[in-house]
Amino acid sequence: MDSAAFRQAALALLGPKGFLTAPEELSPSLTDWRGLYHGKACGLALPASTAEAAALVKLTAEFGIPVVPQGGNTGLSGAATPDMSGDAVIVNMRRMNRIRALDTANDTILVEAGCILSAIQEAAAAADRLFPLSLTAEGSCQIGGNLATNAGGINVLKFGNARALTLGLEVVLPDGSVLDALTTLHKDNSGYDLKQLFIGAEGTLGLITAATLKLFPAFKARSTALVALSDLAQAPVLLGRCRAATADQLISFELLPRFGLELAQKHFGLRQPLEQLPAWALLIEAATPSADFDIALALERALGEALEAGEIGDGLLAESESQRGDLWRLREGIVNAQPREGVCHKHDIAVPVAGIPAFVADAGAALARDYPAARLLCFGHVGDGNLHFNLLQPAGGDGAPFQSLAPAINQLVHDHVAAHKGSISAEHGIGQLRRTELRRLKSPVALQTMRAIKAALDPQGRFNPGKVL
The missing domain is CATH 3.30.465.10 (Uridine Diphospho-n-acetylenolpyruvylglucosamine Reductase; domain 3)
Structure with a gap:
């Protein structure tokens, strides 16, 4: 591997706008979005066409240079961060944006x-x-x-x-x-x-x-509601009711816990639209491309029936785009408040929708037993089975000791995920963050097949080394 010769060849191929090596130019690409992973690189390549990208990759093969593809660097599992060797070239496609x-x-x-x-x-x-x-x-x-x-x-x-x-x-x-x-x-x-x-x-x-x-x-109309669940067990029931009533035009079904709503209020001053904060709330949105289908009426009827059936308590329907925006800011506030509370062990998991109440009860009880001072923040895309099942450090505590508990906490949560026939990564990927757990929980045949595909396409193992497998 001759990094100096590669840098010279890459600069000749891509030009000074297409191949960057100055520390201040590389720095933003060397740390992941959450600040968990840090690396080094021999350069940042910015090809402007497919031909340039192909020629660049041929150069990396010739010189034996590892390649780390990177997009907007907004990932949550460290998949786009190079290792500390400094051997890899980061390839970003931002000049190919047509x-x-x-x-x-x-x-x-x-x-x-x-x-x-x-x-x-x-x-x-x-x-x-x-x-x-x-x-x-x-x-x-x-x-x-x-x-x-x-x-x-x-x-x-x-x-x-x-x-x-x-x-x-x-x-x-x-x-x-x-x-x-x-x-x-x-x-x-x-x-x-x-x-x-x-x-x-x-x-x-x-x-x-x-x-x-x-x-x-394109959508012609949409309707958005925030409702208090009488019990988490009612979420799958309400999901089916709303999908049927809206002719399957439901697009979002988001779980918001009381703790999350409190954090959104604490850090961003967001007003709580319900009279009392429920243990669990749902942010529900339906939308239709039809100008003739009254989507608001359909959702309102479904929620009225749910109220009569005891599935929900308090609730409201957004009456304006401004109100709709306020409801969604509550959801965003839960996400954005987490870093302000210190160390947070994040779990991007999925279980079958019908099994969500049992999983939350089982895994929540286990965390409360083993880490009684830590704070569970469970929210997310409950309509498709994807929960962000996160554990925040004890309030006012020292984050360093809690950070060191990551392997044990992850194993506990993921064991419960496996017991409920779920996935340890619903949408954030494996990257560096979940490699050990993937090896532990993925079936040996599945891992063998993945390695065979990797070996067939990338026999030198140069593409994003140390990620996934």
């Missing part, structure tokens, strides 16, 4: 990997279409990173995650060859669905350079 085509007849949009997610949403909206992938970091995350991590977000209940929204990919393979699978077809059964190998692979199998994505009719 929307190549938008087809309203076919309801597709073809974008380069460096496109910011919100820019894709805006382009779709300008054509009276919807691209439904939506998450907190949408103003800075890149679609290539969204695909590499199979991002989820708040609309998965209706539209699925990134994998479900993708028709085709263009990928530079570790040898520098380009896999052109940028189909715009909605039906293509001609062999293996190769794009699915790279979606969710976290950059370990190749470098995504472009994608064909699905579009949907």
Whole structure:
């Protein structure tokens, strides 16, 4: 490995705007979003075309340089941070940010990997279409990173995650060859669905350079409600009721705990719209592309029936876009308040929707038994089974001792996840954070198959080393 020769060749290929080595230029890319992981790199490559990306990867193969693909660097599992060796080159696609085509007849949009997610949403909206992938970091995350991590977000209940929204990919393979699978077809059964190998692979199998994505009719109306649950066990029941009443136009079904609402109020002064803070609340949103379907009336009827059945207590329907924004700010406030409370052990887990109440009871009791001073913050996308099951350090305590408990806390939570037939990573990925737990809990046959795919596509193990496997 000759890093100096590689840097010289990469600079000649990409130019001074396309290959950066100054410490101040590299620094933002060397730490993950949460500040848990830090690394070094021999350079930051910014290819401006697929041809440049392919030529760059060929150079890395020639010189034996590891490659760390990185999008907006908003990930939560350390998948885009290089190790401390300084050998790797970080490849960021931000100069490849064009929307190549938008087809309203076919309801597709073809974008380069460096496109910011919100820019894709805006382009779709300008054509009276919807691209439904939506998450907190949408103003800075890149679609290539969204695909590499199979991002989820708040609309998965209706539209699925990134994998479900993708028709085709263009990928530079570790040898520098380009896999052109940028189909715009909605039906293509001609062999293996190769794009699915790279979606969710976290950059370990190749470098995504472009994608064909699905579009949907734009929403004409939406209705948003906040309701107090009488008991967490009623959440799956209410979910089914609301989906049926709205003709399956439910797009979000978010669990908000009392502790989370208290944190949003404490740190951001957010007003609580319900008279009393419930143990559990649900933020529910339905939306329709039909101007003739009264979605607000449908949701109101469903909640009225739920009230009569004793499934919910207090509640309200947003009567304006401003009120709707206030409700969603409560949800965002829960997320943003966590760093202000000190060390937080985050668990991005999924269990079958019907099993959520039992999982929360079982895992919550185990945490209370073993860590009685710690504070459980359980919230998230309960409609699709994805919970952010987080444990915050004791109030006023020292974060360092609590940080050291991460392996034991993670194992306890993940053992309960496994017992309830769930997943230890619903949408944030494995990265560096969950490698040990993946090896511990994934079936040996599944791990063997994953390693075989990795060996076939990246025999030198240069692409995002130390991540996932």
